[in-house]
Amino acid sequence: MDVYLPVAEVSLDILALLGLGGAIGFLSGVFGVGGGFLLTPLLIFIGVPAPVAVASSANQLVGASVSGVLAHWRRGNVDFKLGFALLMGGLVGSFVGVRLFTLFAQLGQVELVISLCYVVLLGVLGILMGIESVRAILRQRRPGGVRRKLHHHTWLHGLPLKTRYRKSQLYISALLPLGLGFLIGIISGILGIGGGFLMVPAMIYTLGMPTAMVPGTSLLQIIFVAANVTLLQAYTNHTVDAVLALLLLVGGVIGAQFGTRFGTRLRGEQLRFLLAVLVLAVAAKLARDLTLRPADLFVIPPDSQT
């Protein structure tokens, strides 16, 4: 059954949308990331105009992260103080990101920018994750390996504005979470994703946060950054399709529950290796579309008909 999406101005199969939401929810349940980095490109593949896909993904993300944070909050795994610092950076960053998005749209390059950002981000991330997980799997096969230091001291620890984050047992410069939030906020504004897949490793490796606190705290700031992106996109570009977001959300929450259960049966390294393969596959498909000669060299961007 087809459903007409009022802002995207296309008719899509309702089951396909629910299924897509469910599949992304399943993955986010298995891997503990939001899945926005897969949702946006997939929406574009099935025919949603890129600007609407980005803005509606952000809207869907708000609901998905609320659901996730509540689960982590009940277990006490949310560092509100650190989350607040990330959030302040994130709000400013998302404002910059949406402004950049509008600028690229005016230049007619928004689809290219989105694809390029994805190829670079997913490519780098997939390779790093792949290497890391393969190493971890190999290390397990050779027990009794050398245990590494818990964390190294780098120039990052010499920055001013040192603040104590008791919940995460950290004493670091407030500039670190602010700057991290800012960068991911920009990406969020342009790509409509929460950036969990970037935020989570950065929080573990750059900030040195305890792993248990990471998903809840990351999701907490994603709620607000995604809400801000949704508001700004709705206000400046009129590209948020609430009907699309709601359908994806319904599929997503159901899928996430199944994903979480499935995820507990798999081992961490194997999971990360699978995710790395998936991420690289999406990056490869996008890169191929960019470098392959298009069937028709001429295009009429959907937002250019005014």
Added chain:
Amino acid sequence: MTRWCWVLLALVVLRPALGRADGIIADLSSHSIAITTGFTGASVTLFGATEGHGDVIAVIRGPERDITIWRKGKVAGVWANREAVTFANVPSFYAVAASRPLGDIIQPAEAVLHHIGVDNLKFTPTSAVPPDRTRLFAQALIRVQQKAGVFSSTVGKIAFLGDRLFRTTLTFPANVPTGSYLVEIFLVRDKDIVGGQTTPFAVSKVGVDAAVFDFAHTHALAYGAIAVMTAVVAGWIASLPFRNA
């Protein structure tokens, strides 16, 4: 003096014939297409009658817009939008139907004059563009719009029932642009247009979809806020059944 009498007489005698020559009357089965939640396209019947023999051509034109078309080029190994031409007042939808192949029933000059057939549409760039580039981009625009289904790539068939009554079905795809449309119906005889009529119709979103779309544009900030709140509430509700899990 006698010459003038002859002319007058000729006019009186021929007047009914001229009047019959103008004779075409047509209407649509519906003057509005409503885009609702389940919209997957629509069709409207165009029907009418001619006075005397002749062929019929119908031209369906959507609301005019400025359309920008880009040509991709390779930049550092990647295909990117490189050149753009914006055409002013291009119909957002264009279709033609005729009772026989256009070439058989109308002179090329007449077809050009009345913009009958996609090849006879006029494309005017909004900025100064060399003519050969204008032609290249205009042809590409037609091709892209045909692929999108908003320009017809074939001429629809108008069927005659007897030699006076005619009818045809106009079909519109799911991505039909909204706005006011105009259907021009021409009566052609001996390759000349001898009569015509125009009839309007509207394509509009109705119901919830129209409300959502209008609200998203007129109260953008409130719409964004509601979208966010809806997502928050949906996320909260979704987490309830798993509270104790």
